[in-house]
Amino acid sequence: MKKEMKIALVTGGSRGLGKNMALELAKKGLHIILTYNSNEEKAKDVIKDIEHLGQQAIAIQLNVMDFQSFEVFFDTVKKSIKSKFGIDKIDYLVNNAGIGINAPFAKTTEEQLDTLYNIQFKGTYLLTQSALSILNDGGGIVNVSTGLTRFALNGFSAYASMKSAIETLTKYQAKELGERKIRSNVIAPGAIETDFGGGAVRDNKKMNSFIASNTALGRVGLPDDIGSVVAFLCTDDAKWINAQRIEVSGGQMI
Numbered sequence: 001m002k003k004e005m006k007i008a009l010v011t012g013g014s015r016g017l018g019k020n021m022a023l024e025l026a027k028k029g030l031h032i033i034l035t036y037n038s039n040e041e042k043a044k045d046v047i048k049d050i051e052h053l054g055q056q057a058i059a060i061q062l063n064v065m066d067f068q069s070f071e072v073f074f075d076t077v078k079k080s081i082k083s084k085f086g087i088d089k090i091d092y093l094v095n096n097a098g099i100g101i102n103a104p105f106a107k108t109t110e111e112q113l114d115t116l117y118n119i120q121f122k123g124t125y126l127l128t129q130s131a132l133s134i135l136n137d138g139g140g141i142v143n144v145s146t147g148l149t150r151f152a153l154n155g156f157s158a159y160a161s162m163k164s165a166i167e168t169l170t171k172y173q174a175k176e177l178g179e180r181k182i183r184s185n186v187i188a189p190g191a192i193e194t195d196f197g198g199g200a201v202r203d204n205k206k207m208n209s210f211i212a213s214n215t216a217l218g219r220v221g222l223p224d225d226i227g228s229v230v231a232f233l234c235t236d237d238a239k240w241i242n243a244q245r246i247e248v249s250g251g252q253m254i
Contacts, residue, residue, distance in 0.1 A: 005085060006091045006234075007033065007092070008032055010022045010096055011095055012035060014034060014035075014042040017096060017144075018094075019223070022046055023046070027231065028231045030234065031056045031057065033057070034057060036060075044059060060076055064127060074130050074131065074133070090131075090134055091138075091234070092234040093128060094234070095143045097119070098120050101115065102156060116158050137180045138181045140183040140233065140238075142187065142230050143170050143184065145163040145187065145245065146160060147191070147252050149164045167188075170186040170245070174242045184243065185243065188245055189225075189247075190250060190252035191211045191215075193223075211252065214252060214253050215250045215251055215253075216250060217250035225248060
């Protein structure tokens with residue numbers, strides 16, 4: 001019996017957590033659409049890695065702050081998967097694309113607040129709306145939050161507030177899309193060693209040591225601590241998990 005083809009779309013899939021998510025999804029037997037903002041070469045490298053795993057992938061440019069481009073983007077997605085796979089719908093949407101801004105509450109600027117709102121919340125909200133027309137019934141959405149919605153560290157008031165909004169949105173998506181049997185869950189990574197936020201967690205030894213000392217498992221997270229959890233949520237093994245916030249932090253700040 002031929003295995004049913006499944007496709008996952010991962011935004012920001014050319015580097016960091018998104019790259020690891022794409023690779024782990026491929027290991028689960030899914031084909032991948034990944035988006036990149038500006039670095040096409042890195043996206044092509046990820047495609048090669050996915051192909052080495054025996055799956056196929058497509059990279060498409062997307063700026064999640066360019067809301068007016070979403071309709072054209074999904075037209076491109078539809079044409080691309082029709083050409084490559086012979087189908088016109090996807091099964092999973094992983095809203096990973098984002099940035100981090102670290103600034104004290106008293107000094108956060110309106111521009112910084114607007115940037116985080118547009119990328120972390122409005123972009124995710126409107127992109128997912130636009131995706132509904134090509135998302136299969138019975139599929140799933142995975143949003144990305146942060147451990148910083150549960151505990152507070154200086155400098156992340158705006159970032160964490162946007163992610164709190166994403167956690168609330170996830171529950172509403174699960175509620176309102178339930179009639180289509182579409183599940184929506186949100187993962188909340190702890191501190192991870194990537195180039196996110198200028199690579200502070202990875203490169204600042206003092207910060208890295210502080211986080212490790214406040215994490216039950218005694219170290220800072222790595223990208224491959226996260227991708228496998230996202231991949232699990234995009235399988236039938238997770239078919240009864242819905243509207244949940246799953247923190248993936250190794251027990252940070254407990």
